[in-house]
Amino acid sequence: MFEGLKNKLQNIKEKFGHSIQDAAGEAVREEVRPEIPAPAPAEVGEPVFEPEKPAVEPLPEPLAPAPEPAPRAPAPAAPEVRPAEERKRFGGLVSRVKTLVLERELVISEKDIEEPLFELEMVLLENDVALEVTDAIIGYMREDLVGSHRKIGTSVDEIVMSALRGALLKVLGEGLDLLEYIKAHDRPVKILITGVNGTGKTTSIAKIAHYLKANGHSVVIGAGDTFRAGAIDQIAEHGRRLDIKVIKHQEGSDPAAVLYDSVEYARGHGIDVVLADTAGRFHNRKNLMNQLEKIRRVMKPDLVVYVDEAVAGNDAVVRAKDFNDLVGTDAVMLTKADMDSRGGAAISIAQTIGKPILFLGTGQAYSDIVPFRPEAVVGELLGAEE
Numbered sequence: 001m002f003e004g005l006k007n008k009l010q011n012i013k014e015k016f017g018h019s020i021q022d023a024a025g026e027a028v029r030e031e032v033r034p035e036i037p038a039p040a041p042a043e044v045g046e047p048v049f050e051p052e053k054p055a056v057e058p059l060p061e062p063l064a065p066a067p068e069p070a071p072r073a074p075a076p077a078a079p080e081v082r083p084a085e086e087r088k089r090f091g092g093l094v095s096r097v098k099t100l101v102l103e104r105e106l107v108i109s110e111k112d113i114e115e116p117l118f119e120l121e122m123v124l125l126e127n128d129v130a131l132e133v134t135d136a137i138i139g140y141m142r143e144d145l146v147g148s149h150r151k152i153g154t155s156v157d158e159i160v161m162s163a164l165r166g167a168l169l170k171v172l173g174e175g176l177d178l179l180e181y182i183k184a185h186d187r188p189v190k191i192l193i194t195g196v197n198g199t200g201k202t203t204s205i206a207k208i209a210h211y212l213k214a215n216g217h218s219v220v221i222g223a224g225d226t227f228r229a230g231a232i233d234q235i236a237e238h239g240r241r242l243d244i245k246v247i248k249h250q251e252g253s254d255p256a257a258v259l260y261d262s263v264e265y266a267r268g269h270g271i272d273v274v275l276a277d278t279a280g281r282f283h284n285r286k287n288l289m290n291q292l293e294k295i296r297r298v299m300k301p302d303l304v305v306y307v308d309e310a311v312a313g314n315d316a317v318v319r320a321k322d323f324n325d326l327v328g329t330d331a332v333m334l335t336k337a338d339m340d341s342r343g344g345a346a347i348s349i350a351q352t353i354g355k356p357i358l359f360l361g362t363g364q365a366y367s368d369i370v371p372f373r374p375e376a377v378v379g380e381l382l383g384a385e386e
C-alpha cells in the first residue's frame, strides 16, 4: 500500500539529511547508538496494514471486476540492509551503524533546505496529494525546520523524521475510532453509508459489519439502495454469509421506509448498530439530495460515512469535498487502498474536507478493513526503521 509514495519519501528523507549535514559542515560527528524502536504491533488482534486473510471467507461474485492495480512507480535505490544479528543485539531496538549528531548548535536557514523542500513538494503533487494539502505540509516543514536552534547531540535523522512526521500528522488529523464512538453513544448507533456506485460501497458495508461483529457488537443492515437492480440481493447475500440480519423491501421502494424499519428492528431487538446502505446516485444530484434529506429526517443517522476509492486519487478528494458541501458527511472510508501506490487521497481528504478517515479497505475479503490510525499511516509511510 502506498509503495510509490513511501519509496519517494525515503529518498526525500535522505536529501533533507544531506542538506542539514551540509549546513552543519564539520559540526557533525558519527555516533553508534540504538535508536528507533522496532515497529510495535497494533492493538492485539487488529493488524495495522496487512491483515491476515481468513482461511475461507470469499466474497460473493463481484458485480464488476475490480480494476487492475495501478502500475507501481519504479523503486528507488535499495535501502541499506542490516544484518539480523545486529538487531538482536539491541533486544528489539533497531540500531544505526552511524548516526550523524550535531556537535555545535545549528540554526537551519531557508536556503539550506530549499532544494529538498522543492523536491518534497513535487513528490507530493506527483502522488496526487491535493495542492492545498501539499502547501500545508511544506509550510509545516518550513515552520519546524527553519530558524529554530538545534542542540548539540541532536541526530540529523531525528530532525528530519520529526519534521516529516509532524507535518503529515497535522494534515491527517486525529482520525475517528468507531468502537470508541459506539461506546460513547446511545444504542442503536445509526450509520448511514453513502458513496459513488462501483467504488466498493456494498462490500465496505459488509466489511464494517464484519468488523463490528468481530469486536462484539450486534449489527443490522438496512438495504436502502432500492434503486440499483441487484443491490438488495447483493447486500442480502453478504448478510447471509456473515449471519447478520438484513432489512429489505422491494426494489424501487422508498429507502427512507426501509431504513426506518431497520432502526425499529434494532430498537426492538437490542441491536448495537444499524448500517444503512443508500443508492449512490451522483449523476442526479437533486434526486440524491432529496432522497438523503428524507432519509436523514426519518432515521436521524448518528454518522454519515462517505465511501470512495483511494485509487481515484485527487478525483476522490474532489468528490468527497463535493459531497460534503452538498449533503454533509461525518467521516470517509477509502476502499482499494491495497491497489493505491500513491496515497494522495488518504493524505489529502481529512485536511481538505475537515472530516476524518474512518477505515481503509485493503482487499476483497471481509477482514480486509483497517481502522485509519494517523500514527500508523505515518509510520508506514516514513518507514519504522532506517
Ligand SMILES: Nc1nc2c(ncn2[C@@H]2O[C@H](COP(=O)(O)OP(=O)(O)OP(=O)(O)O)[C@@H](O)[C@H]2O)c(=O)[nH]1
Binding pocket: 059, 062, 063, 064, 065, 066, 196, 197, 198, 199, 200, 201, 202, 203, 204, 228, 231, 280, 335, 336, 337, 338, 339, 360, 361, 362, 363, 364, 368
Ligand atoms: N482490491 C479491493 N477491491 C475492493 C475493495 N473494496 C471493494 N472492492 C471490490 O470492488 C468491486 C465493487 O465493489 P461493490 O461493493 O460491488 O461496489 P459498490 O460501490 O457497491 O458498487 P455498486 O454495487 O455498483 O453500487 C468489487 O469487485 C469488490 O470486491 C478493496 O478495499 N480492495
